[in-house]
Amino acid sequence: IETVSIRNIANIPHLEFSPGPLTVISGENGAGKSSVVGAVSAALKGGSTSGMLRRGSSKGEVVLTLDRDGVPVVVTRRFTKKGSPLEVTEGGVPVSGPQGYLNEIIDAVVSNPDAFKQATPKEQVRMLLQASGVEVPLVEIATITGEPCVASGSAAEVIEQWRERIYHARTLENRAAKEHGATVTSLEASLLPEVGDVTEQAAALTQKAVDLAAEAEARREAARNKRNEAVDEVNRVLSAELQAIGDEVKPLLEEGLLELERLQAAKTAFDKAEGTRSVMEESRTKWDAAESRSIKMDRQLEQLEELRARVLGEIDIPGIDIADGEIRLNGIPFSSLSDSEKTKVAVNVARMRQAEAPVMFLDRMEILDDRNWESFCAHAAEHGIQVFAARRTDGPLKVEPNGKA
Known part of the structure; x- marks a missing residue:
């Protein structure tokens, strides 16, 4: 002019x-x-x-x-x-x-x-980034994220948009991993003993019941034979023996049958638990996948932060940085700078255009x-x-x- x-x-x-x-x-x-x-x-x-x-x-x-x-x-x-x-x-x-x-x-x-x-x-950051005019590293961002990148602002703004997007996605993955992990832990605790142990116990009790029944039948048969030899005396003795046998064997049979019913119910429950095992394994697979994606996103965030630091390094204001959503000068938040330092930053932002x-x-x-x-x-x-x-x-x-x- x-x-x-x-x-x-x-x-x-x-x-x-x-x-x-x-x-x-x-x-x-x-x-x-x-x-x-x-x-x-x-x-x-x-x-x-x-x-x-x-x-x-x-x-x-x-x-x-x-x-x-x-x-x-x-x-x-x-x-x-x-x-x-x-x-x-x-x-x-x-x-x-x-x-x-x-x-x-x-x-x-x-x-x-x-x-x-x-x-x-937020407005101060926007004004700084708009004034900087640093070229958006589209290829590098696409390489880091594995997705096409389109410029929609300054270089630092685009990087921050991707950082927020990946950070949010990682939060969801971490939440999913935690939920799937809790599901696996809960299902593991609820599962019954191995089906082989239950089956063996049930078979042993079944055999015991059969043996007891056979023994009782043999003793009854012996008693009947005695009855045929001496009707009067035998009837009296037989009645007493039959009663004694019944008193002796009945509790054993009842106990064995109750235990058998319990184990059969346990086996039925275990069979149902096979569905639980399937759910548990599916949750474990999802857990592992979510943790794997979260680890990948950790690395992406690290790479974006490295790229962001490099981009901010190209801004022609020595010591300038952006952290926690605000401008920093030599590590000090803009709000904590002296009045003259704030003015110097403001003027430098204007002259970069x-x-x-x-x-x-x-x-x-x-x-x-x-x-x-x-x-x-x-x-x-x-x-x-x-x-x-x-x-x-x-x-x-x-x-x-x-x-x-």
């Missing part, structure tokens, strides 16, 4: 100046510092006309002249209560689609450090200490960024086209 002309904007009736690489607009509160910065940025970017017109004026105007490779470009933004029409000429010829034209040749970054500092951590003619509009620069202000000015000069900076000082409005750090 080579010249600036402002008429009837905010509290500025008329102001003209030729800005340099670093133009410092200074003055006391209410002098019009922010109005100058706002007028030039509004001429390039447009936006709301609310509060732009000087009180009592029906129209205002900002005219800028630019040099594009030796060709003069004139930007005229008129402000009325109804809108802010834009006209642009290049070499004296009107440009079609003037706002799009300006957006292509000038990156007008309006940076109010306070606005960045007061944004939510690139364009054919990068221009920055900075307000409230008095909050930068001398060391950080000098550092920023040196960086802006190194990267060819034209700066319009408002700083509060004592005295009236003052425009220094070749402002000193």
